[in-house]
Amino acid sequence: MxxxxxxxxxxxxxxxxxxxxxxxxxxxxxxxxxxxxxxxxxxxNGVIEGYSINIDQIKLGFHIHAFLNIYTKSSYHQPYLSFTEKQKEYIINNYKISGDGCYLLECRFPSNELLDNFLIDLNKHVNYKLSMVIKNNK
Amino acid sequence: MxxxxxxxxxxxxxxxxxxxxxxxxxxxxxxxxxxxxxxxxxxxNGVIEGYSINIDQIKLGFHIHAFLNIYTKSSYHQPYLSFTEKQKEYIINNYKISGDGCYLLECRFPSNELLDNFLIDLNKHVNYKLSMVIKNNK
DNA sequence: CTAATTCCTTTCATTCATAAAGTCAAAATA
DNA sequence: TATTTTGACTTTATGAATGAAAGGAATTAG
The missing domain is CATH 1.10.10 (Arc Repressor Mutant, subunit A)
Structure with missing residues (x-):
């Protein structure tokens, strides 16, 4: 092919x-x-899905890059998914995963303060474990 | 700006x-x-870092998309980093993170068999927790 | 052996990119 | 206040790239 x-x-x-x-x-x-x-x-034939650009997120003011492992207590995921829909500005990817959690949320934030606000709201719907990206070895 | x-x-x-x-x-x-x-x-001014394409990984034969939380027993990370250097074909991102593990490894594989081979080799250097991506809500 | 298909090259008309010159308004300076 | 400077834009014109069309070589099928 x-x-x-x-x-x-x-x-x-x-x-x-x-x-x-x-x-x-x-x-x-x-x-x-x-x-x-x-x-x-x-x-x-769909091999090339599209043409895009790589943007320096820090130069856009997004100094924080983080991953959140999401744990839903209830089996009803909709509140969480509605929340992420409303927070698109901060969300890069929202993977449904097998394994420990239910979702793996890749996010970006301008400051710890906005991250904190996000986490407070997020915690109304689900539990999470936070991992901050220090660097990308690639 | x-x-x-x-x-x-x-x-x-x-x-x-x-x-x-x-x-x-x-x-x-x-x-x-x-x-x-x-x-x-x-x-x-570096806001645009480059111009790229989005490729359908499945059409390239990479049917499996996974994240691996990496846990290093020793403080000596070099064996792990050398390993990932040699496995670039399967590795999308290799984030050094704070939090539970030491690294978050984003990978792709054509088959479970090749994933298994990878995990066997990986386990010589570090421990891991595997999460398979089911879909991306974005 | 002939016809059809695939993948390529060459050619040419159209469109795009880019440099240069000129316009305008806002800000800075005297 | 008047003048100059600056920055961002438009217009114009030229050289380059795109994309359509025609044609050729190699492969496959009938």
Whole structure:
């Protein structure tokens, strides 16, 4: 389904998705139109879901990056899910998981104070264990 | 530092970073060159770190998405960090965290078998708790 | 052996990006 | 108050990229 050229294209676009098709072609030994056709096919079959940017969250004022293991006492998750819907500004990902907890919530906050406010509200619906990200080894 | 137009630009580029500067300008009520100048400034001051793509991991054969809470017995983390260096294919993020464990490892695997192999090797260096991602509510 | 398919290249018209010059308003300075 | 400076924008024009169309080589199917 995907050959090595396709993988190279995905690799290049992961590094810089605003590269021109001509340049992309040069990197994978194709002409511009050939690279463009490959990319179009990768879009059509859904391998490429979209084009995005990486933003420096700290420069946006989000100095705190945290994970919250969520533990629901009741089996009724809706209050928690409604809460996270309302707090999208602070929520990066909200994974439903197997294992210890029910959810793993990835969040960002400008300050400890806003984190605290968030936790107070969160605790009305569920219990949690907090892990603050110190750095990402990747 | 960043005004509402800049935030709108970041929002649009997050949704589609391959949009033309002309189109981007139209969305935020600017001309092409003006939008382009804004974006260049956002790049220069490091707010925009880069341009990337979203890839459907399942279509690449990675059917399993998991988080591993890592617990190191010894204070000497290097064996673990060397191990993760060698396993980059399976590792999405490797966060050093405060809280219960020492690290939170985000991984992907094609099969349970390869996950099992990974865990066997991982367990030579550290203990872990495994959480499998069922879905992402976001 | 011929026809169809796939993947590519080349060509060309259209569109985009980018640099340069000019406009305007707000802020700073004398 | 008058003048200058600054910053952000628009307009214009040119060089470059995109995308559609046509054509060619290699592979597969009938």
């Amino acid at each position: 995907l050959d090595t050229t396709d993988m190279l294209i995905l690799d290049e676009l992961s590094r810089n998705s605003r590269i021109t098709m001509k340049e992309l072609g040069e990197k994978v030994h194709l002409t511009g139109p050939a690279a463009s056709a490959r990319v179009a096919k990768l879009e059509d | 960043l005004d509402t137009t800049d935030m709108l630009i970041l929002d649009e580029l997050s949704r589609n970073s391959r949009i033309t500067m002309k189109e981007l300008g139209e969305k935020v009520h600017l001309t092409g060159p003006a939008a382009s100048a804004r974006v260049a400034k956002l790049e220069d």
